[in-house]
Amino acid sequence: MPEATEKKTATIAPSSPPPAALGKADDGSGVTRRSFFSWISIGWLAFVTATGGFFTMMLRFFFPNVLFEPIQTFRAGSPDEYQAGEVDLRWKGKFGVWIVRDDEGIYALSTVCTHLGCTPNWLAAEQKFKCPCHGSGFRKTGINFEGPAPRPLERYRIVLADDGQIIVDKTKKYQQEKGQWGDPEAFLKV
Amino acid sequence: MAEKKNLLQRLAEGQIWTSIFRGGGVPKSRRQRMMVVLNSVFLHLHPVRLPKHAVKLKFTWCMGGLSFFIFLILTISGILLMFYYRPTIEYAYTDIIDLAEQVPFGIMREIHRWGAHAMVITVWLHMFRVFMTGSYKPPREFNWAIGVVLLLLTLLLSFTGYLLPWDQLAIWAIAVGSNMARATPFLGHEGPGAALLAIGDINFVTVASDVRFALIGGRFLGEATLLRFYVLHCIGLPFVIMIFMAVHFWRIRKDGGISTPV
Amino acid sequence: MEGFKHLIDVLAKPTILVTFTFVIFFFIFPPSDWFDKWHRRLKFDALWGKKSLIIITGLLIAFFVFGLGDPDFRSIVLKPDNVPISGLIFLVFFFTWLSMSQAYKNDELQEAGKPVDEHYDAPNDKVLVWPDLVYVELISLVLCSAFFLLWSIGLAAPLEEPANPSESPNPAKAPWYFLGLQEMLVYFDPWMAGVVLPSLIILGLMAIPYLDNNPEGAGYYSYKNRKLSIAIFMFGWLVLWVLLIVIGTFLRGPNWNFFGPFEYWDSHKVEALTNVNLSEFIYVKWMGTGLPGNILLREIWGIIITLGYFMVLPPLLAKTWLKDMYAKLGVARYSIFIVLIISALTLPIKMYLRWMFNLKYIISIPEYFFNF
Structure with a gap:
């Protein structure tokens, strides 16, 4: 009889209720090697899970639920204030946006270089944006043509408010390489 | 036969002195000199005896020791700087100016800054010396690896310190550095493979959940970035580097001390 | 002059x-x-x-x-x-x-x-730490402290203008010990230059004692x-x-831009740096057909070259030019060693390709942020 019980205990799955194995230890025959190992694996499993959970907690700690960030939408005056063919620098300092007007309309270019996030300078004489950090160059449209930048500058959502003022919304971006510049809100027809 | 003793000798044999420095007196015999090293918590980092080339500057260049000493200088000057510096965008820059102009002996930041440059150089030269003497060869392979980690931590400490003055140099160095994190494969939102970690339209790696965010505490450089780098610079990384230094020094002894020709 | x-x-x-x-x-x-x-x-x-x-x-x-x-x-x-x-x-x-x-x-x-x-005759050539080493240390510490004190009094630590997120300084340089990385960033995409290559440098340095199995010259x-x-x-x-x-x-x-050491830093210096990807070389310049729409078809040549470089070159070298080294190091050591070496060599290769042909990427898939 002890023989049979022992076999049974020894083969229990790790999820079996602990008392069976505990009871086994009491009847004098001691913990068998197999049951010992199943206990060890439960223990290790619990330890690893707990440690993993702890590190997940610590990792999640670095991502707060609320961010206190500057406002992302602004009014940029009426379209008449912008000259066709010009790159307007007035919002560069405060909001990080160039407003460019060409013959067809107005678009809002992000001033963040797509390479590593420096702010390029508009060189009017050469009609290009040139990044001082690693030398990326962009045409007036935002298309990259020299240096390491992997893709064109991003454009922001640009629409007209009811009062005829331009609203630039930086929370919505349009990327040329994804074919989003054709989107009606990526471009303000005038 | 009463020997005539001067005041210094009396002091050195008195109760106070001998209670602090076991053995007392100036160590003169071989045995006394060995005991000095063994009995001091600071000196017993060293073995009692060394191969003769280990004390030659031509061989060691003293670069490992200097790196450690500069680390101590940086720790002390860094603690002093912390008494005045506030890690907020409003105050950081002006506090740095005040440290030079309003604080007596206002060269602590200079010592800290130049010390940081010097430590990078001494750590490099130490690595160079260890390579040239083949001292990374068995049984010291593991300690070489620890040393590489120490080099990396030295660079990271210096890099996190760069942001703290919150001047032009600071934010653009960090802007570039943190945007590199953005390009980490799978973990950064503009890294290769990040777009694959998505279910349907929901991306898991976005500008608000990637490794860059964890580093700078937001989607843009700002208040949270300064605080994170400050904590990493003053507490986080020094804590880690001290653990690795302890292992490094311990292993020098355990691997048989300074390397010698077989 | x-x-x-x-x-x-x-x-x-x-x-x-x-x-x-x-x-x-x-x-x-x-x-x-x-x-x-x-x-x-x-x-x-x-x-x-x-x-x-x-x-x-x-x-x-x-x-x-x-x-x-x-x-x-x-x-x-x-x-x-x-x-x-x-x-x-x-x-x-x-x-x-x-x-x-x-x-x-x-x-x-x-x-x-x-x-x-450095010949060392074990028990006889020993010296005592006290005083033979401690006095060297003491002198170094005193000199080192004096040096820092004088340096700090003589030269103020740099402090630039207050941070301005909308105006990058020109040129904007990384801390000097990372300038090597910044140089790599010109030739590689950030995921390579900023993440993969630095990790390889660190791992490669750590691997040195395990790869170099030559027992000569220790100590x-x-x-x-x-x-x-x-x-x-x-x-x-x-x-x-x-x-x-x-x-x-x-x-x-x-x-x-590159400037000679005695050249005036003219921020309007014009350099034609129009960069071209390998796919554009092949399809636009040589075949004159225009880029194919299919990404895989467009980049297949670059992928073949890259795979060839990393997968075919190492075994080829092991059979020919590096035969002796392969025999000495064994499969595992040789594989790690050669991958580290040819990864390091991608830097000079890409530098020259950029300088001579304005070649930007060998594989360019900006759609998935994968450029190499």
Whole structure:
């Protein structure tokens, strides 16, 4: 009889209720090697899970639920204030946006270089944006043509408010390489 | 036969002195000199005896020791700087100016800054010396690896310190550095493979959940970035580097001390 | 004078400077017997004599003194953050010389059958830490402290204008010890230059003791028995790290253009840098068909080249040119070693491709942020 019980205990799955194995230890025959190992694996499993959970907690700690960030939408005056063919620098300092007007309309270019996030300078004489950090160059449209930048500058959502003022919304971006510049809100027809 | 003793000798044999420095007196015999090293918590980092080339500057260049000493200088000057510096965008820059102009002996930041440059150089030269003497060869392979980690931590400490003055140099160095994190494969939102970690339209790696965010505490450089780098610079990384230094020094002894020709 | 400055400016052009360094480097640090033969024939071994130390240090000082007379050179060298780099040039040269001269001396001793300089007769050649070591330490500490005190009193730490997120300084440089990385960023996408290659540098450094299974030269300076490993380390350190720092400090100016050390930093200097991807070379320039819409079809040539470089080249080398090394290292060591080496070599390769053909990416898939 002890023989049979022992076999049974020894083969229990790790999820079996602990008392069976505990009871086994009491009847004098001691913990068998197999049951010992199943206990060890439960223990290790619990330890690893707990440690993993702890590190997940610590990792999640670095991502707060609320961010206190500057406002992302602004009014940029009426379209008449912008000259066709010009790159307007007035919002560069405060909001990080160039407003460019060409013959067809107005678009809002992000001033963040797509390479590593420096702010390029508009060189009017050469009609290009040139990044001082690693030398990326962009045409007036935002298309990259020299240096390491992997893709064109991003454009922001640009629409007209009811009062005829331009609203630039930086929370919505349009990327040329994804074919989003054709989107009606990526471009303000005038 | 009463020997005539001067005041210094009396002091050195008195109760106070001998209670602090076991053995007392100036160590003169071989045995006394060995005991000095063994009995001091600071000196017993060293073995009692060394191969003769280990004390030659031509061989060691003293670069490992200097790196450690500069680390101590940086720790002390860094603690002093912390008494005045506030890690907020409003105050950081002006506090740095005040440290030079309003604080007596206002060269602590200079010592800290130049010390940081010097430590990078001494750590490099130490690595160079260890390579040239083949001292990374068995049984010291593991300690070489620890040393590489120490080099990396030295660079990271210096890099996190760069942001703290919150001047032009600071934010653009960090802007570039943190945007590199953005390009980490799978973990950064503009890294290769990040777009694959998505279910349907929901991306898991976005500008608000990637490794860059964890580093700078937001989607843009700002208040949270300064605080994170400050904590990493003053507490986080020094804590880690001290653990690795302890292992490094311990292993020098355990691997048989300074390397010698077989 | 002006002619000399102009000559230096021309020689400092990256194509000339880097090519010259690459060509001459392995004759100075010979990795094999063949190179060693020429090293000695070209009398480069005299570099590690006492005379060379004095002459080269003198020349370096003379160059800096002469350069300080030039306003453009002066403005770079005297920038507080660049002071450690000028110091670094002298230190690196001095310590390279110091280690190599001892190595050559030991090589000669060994050849003559004598014990090396560091020869150590276990129990007899021991000295006591107190006082033989502690006094060396004490003197170093005092000198080091005095040095920092004087340096700090004499030279204010750099502080630029308050941070302005909308205006990048021009040029915007990384901390000097990361200028090598910043240089790599010009030729590689950030995920390679900022993440993968630095990780490989760290892992590669850690792997050195496990890859170098040559038991010779442990515990003393030597060169003869460790030619290859020292030559590789020197190349990685002196060329791919220190030289790139020097280039980044002294030769990179506004808009990250190259400038000679005596050239005025003109922020409107126009450089035609229109970059072309391999796919555009093949489909637009050579076949004249325009880029195919299918990404895989568009990039297939680049993918084939890259896979060939990383998958076919190592076994090929193991069978041919590096046969002896393969036999010595075994499969595991050889594989790791060769992957590290050819990864490091992608940097010079991409530099030259950029300078000569304006080639930007070999594989370019911006849709998935995968550019190589």
